[in-house]
Amino acid sequence: MRPSKTTTFSRRAFLKSSALASGGMIIGFNLFNACKSEVELPIDLSQLNYNDFNAFIKISEEGKVTIFSPNPEIGQGVKTSMPMIIAEELEVAWGDVHVVQAPLDTKNYTRQMAGGSQSIRHGWEALRQTGATAKQMLVNAAAARWQVEASECTVKEGVISNSKGETLGYGDVVLEAAVLEVPEDVTLKDPKDFKIIGQGKGNVDIDKIITGKPLYGLDYKAEGMLYAAVLRPPAFGQVLESFDDSGARILPGVVDVITIGEKLRAYNDSGKKNWSMQMSSSDKVVVIGKTTWDAMKGLKAIKAHWKIESELESTEDHDKVLFDLLDGDSLKTRRSDGDINKAFAEADAVLERVYEAPFLPHNCLEPMNFYANVTPEKVHLVGPIQTPASAQKVVSELLERDIEDVHVEMTRMGGGFGRRLYGDFVYEAAEISNAVKKPIKMVSSRAHDMTTGVYRPATKYKIAASIKDGKLTGYHLKEACINGNMYGLIPNFFPAAAIENYQVDSANYKSNITTGAWRAPYTNFLASAEQSFFDELAEVLKIDRVRLHMDLLEKAKNNPEPNIEYSPERLQGVLKLVVEKSNWGNTKPGVYQGLSVYYCHNTHVAEVADITMENGVPNVVKVTCAVDCGIVVNPLGAMNQIKGGVLDGIGHAMYSDFGFNNGVPQSNNFNTFQLIRIGQTPKVDVHFIESNIDPTGLGEPTLPPVGAAVANAIYKATGKRLRKQPYMNNMNVSEKVLG
Template identity: 65%
Template sequence: MSTTISNSFSRRAFLRTSSLAGGGMLIGFNLFTACKNEAKMPVDIASLNFNDFNAFIKIADNGMVTIYSPNPEIGQGVKTSMPMIIAEELDVPWDEVHVEQGILSTKDYTRQVAGGSQSIRHGWDALRQTGATAKQMLINAAAAKWGVDASECTASGGVITNAKGETLGYGDVVKEAAILEIPDEVALKDPKDYTIIGTDAGNVDIEKIVTGKPLFGLDYKTEGMVIASVLRPPSFGKKLESFDDSSVRKMEGVIDVIRFGDFKGGGDKIAVLANTTWQAMKAKEALSAEWSDGTPMESTSNHDKLLTDLLDGTSFNTLRKDGDVEKAFRNADQVVERTYGSPFLPHNCMEPMNFYADVSANKIHLVGPIQTPERTAARVAELLERNSEEVHLEMTRMGGGFGRRLYGDFVMEAAEISHLAKKPVKVVYSREDDMSAGIYRPAIKYRIKAALKDGKISGYHLKEASINSNMYGLIPNFFPAGALENYQVDVAKYDSNITTGAWRAPYTNFLSFAEQSFFDEIAETLEIDPVQMRLDMLQKVKGTTDERIQYSAERMEDVINLAVEKSGYGNPKDGVYQGFCAYYCHNTHVAEVADVLIENNEPVVKKVIVAVDCGIVVNPLGALNQIEGGVVDGVGHAMYGNFTFKDGAPEMNNYDRYRLIRMKEAPKVETHFVKNTLSPTGLGEPTLPPAGAAVSIAMKKATGNRMYRQPFVENMVEKEIIG
């Protein structure tokens, strides 16, 4: 049945007008917190150029609907799925909807962010309310035109029908709807009545993508724009002493050479401005620069020892402690302790970092691919000592992000260079720039210790040692928190001059492998079934009153049972070795089973069966893309990903030395959804973390050897499992 809710939209916040060019109805809305009452009506709405709000519905006289999608599109599909939710409640045919990317608005709306797999989860209620409110206004307008009560009218497929069977299209009443009051209550659809949500919808940009139409930051051009290629310190910790640009300035196409990095014209970076990208990059390579040591030069071998020393030390921050862990270990029948290690990893987006900036006296115009437009715009205003109202930021589609584009360092570079050069500039990274001047996944080590008593886990202690940053406060409240009486999580970090940050599924991308591999080894030690061990642990969490617990024991149980059923886990075909993992992160419950075969005397990942509970699946086609991409990414980086430093400099700066999974190595991914009508959660990240764990457990069964650090291939070479 449908749900009637009180409307949180005010007239002022829910803009509508018939004064658009060609007539029609324009609706502005807040995707995440409904509409703020203080949102102001423009004085001359006829001149509105869609720059004053971050999202709109525009209904034309012919009934066609344009929906402006406000969130950054990073490949996760929100530019398709978020408008689908609005269109569902608005009740218009999806093939009559046109979608366009909105721009940044810091005044009226919140969370224009692509990160944490949160866009759909946070936008769900407000998106539905927006569509339902617009629909009710159109119904009310039609009812007034007919002189009947609105309760006698229904709307479907962009057409309003009264009790007599008379019909009016949305375009027929859009002008009348524009002058009506916002309804106090609106009805939301029952999920069983959905006609758009839950159906496959192709990417709204797919035609432009496959035909090469301008969409991405690298496509953006303006009259008078120059390209900037930046020479940065060759190692983390180096400082620029001097440089000679005399020969570079004579090179073809070179316009200027600028030292920058501290806003006033100094700093440790050099920008070469040229007419074309190739000219700028070749000129940068020809620069002669002298560098001095600023801070200690770090190497991967030092990091390994530093992390081990941290684990052996006592300087920890305790994030969670339940029961008496020390007593559990004193009274244990057996103690099992293992250490797991992971390397730094770059992001390697298909589209290298780039951004456009035109800094003038009255405006800072920014255009490009960024996951955090609001925060980045604020940082640019602060850097240039300007008012934030002067910053106008337009988002382009991103050719990958994975967390790298959360950080606007490349935007800051473009803005500072434009400010100093007094002209529009687009900074473009080469692949080598992208990999050597990156913000990396931090190297981490986990040490996990379990006390075993009477055939069960009686105590559990997880220690994390990380370069620069420690796990988020929520992660200690993921499974197995609440399932064990004596449970403790401690963290310690080493502050490095190597820049680190979020990498797809932060922390959980490696923590899942460590913890879930450890559980499998505990089950083996206790001689119990690893799946049943997890199910038994989950029973202790059901009905918990501990509000810190983030996962649902019932939903975790559902994905476990579904994965076991669909994979035939426990009864594999001859020659198939299966690894099981169940994990919760980014508000979504996932279980995965990896099938590994031995081919040519080497283990090969052939298939991964995935069970997912992400609530209502808005766009199944898009959901499958995210799930499959996450699994392949998780398998690939666990198997092959490694990134090392020597004297502060990355030892890999292109794909000739940095190993990614190849197409022929990508496993088949088979996905099954737990069907329910719960609000949707994220899918961009949750299937990546369990993949490495499931593969490592299957590898153990196939080879007899456990993996304790990533990448697995290097482990297997060292152990002579593969040649």
């Protein structure tokens, strides 16, 4: 067991958010200011005056606690789990806690974003410090009133007791605590003493969600607000040439028709182009209406003419270009161990395979939308965004306003999956409001959302392994991707350090099509490719699939200079657990199993898929999932994240296809783009490795492995290896071993 931790930091450092590493966050010196008896416990976002706070916690004299959740809530559960961490160390009853979404506040919060499954991992220590420090201040206040040592006091569910049996509630001493010095030493709990962390807690917004209360960006309304619909280029690489808006202007409910784009072009031309500014800087036609329906109806009446600004590529060209890149001279080596050329030259046999994945849209249930009200006093922005600080910065520069004038509030998001990392819809809303001088809500239709967005890049992998005397001697991974994909730490994932001769190369092809992060960036298809390849490799080597992985991980453990991101021991742990819990190799007749084990987003996962064949069609009936994510903060929320990732991964691997023809998307709604259906969802059986290691991510790590688990199970059932997604479109694939 990990012992309790004593954290020491100066009072001055405590007051400065920049002094806390890894996304550290603070209570703030005036933590308990404004905790007056006449202030009622806030019940929703609109009742809070954020100028009164600079941090996380507010306590009323009645002992009720309001905890602000700083990071955007995208469905990953941080609005519940982050306050749970604070409440645990604060030592309050969860039933007495009220949770509120905090606005963007770069002075008191760091890494106030949602992406990469990193919110809990980065906030873990600082959130605990926040709760523990607040508790100590309250205890010190009680001890001073009783004239006893603070060490003689204990706390249980917001009630402080001393050795004489006297008690005081937090609300009784909150005003006295406000004037005390911030303690420099606080003791964090031993995990074995956790009472809230590790217990399943329902989503703090669940009642509002199921009763339809306003939570999401599409729900947000303000007095005098108008609605805006934007006509964007119908093909990537096109720009607006001319348009006729007469048909729109005569429609009832249409207030105005304008164009935007000039400010964005000026911004880009200034050299300030931001990583999140993915969209075309073409002029766009905007219809302003009294309702969403009015604006969208007016948009359909616009007659626009577009011209090609730059050469477009067809879907067929993308395929050919990517295949050419796999064997071209533009490949860049990301990691090279040993001598891959020598290993392949001396091999008895080489196994080489190519794996292919299409573009994919994000398809958030809630289409892109944002509210903006640009006035001389301030720029007020409200809506669903994963990167509020980036949006604030770009809008301030785009409109040439002081960044302090740009106020961003975050609503709950109806899905993100990486799409809402890119703030194009925020910038459009801000530019529209700035032009019409009125508050507006920009709303995209499903079709516009699917056809003018940001996409997972189409990708191809070529993987080759050299075999000598029946043993694996070399491994070569090549990636070809639209607009680039493999960066950073991916070459240091498994099987790095497990194979002596190991090389990873990548190349990209620049396209007009905007691409970006899609759920589990970089690994969402790479895991399918590599884990399918290892399944085939084990068969060629005549080695048990589990034994092959265990042996390779053992080699990685014994490598004196591994330079790897994953833990071989933890991967072995989840592999052993999934084999046990899935009844691997001992299923009843007619059930076929496939295995996959993978590390990404700081979490280790192993999955086994069980399938049956029904009228020649594979049916995934069960997925057993073993997860090592360290301490599980909220098991109920964790289970939801894991199951959601598995189902999302199955659906896109099996059914989802998306392509372009001369830059034009070939699907614009769910009648032509298939997501997983309810009848296609399997049972997902989840098992956690018990651990006291600090928590890691869960929103993304269970998606990448499942594609290979399903493909490997289908091979067991049909004898066909599937190397191109979506699998249901590509059930006839041949294979060969190159001698």
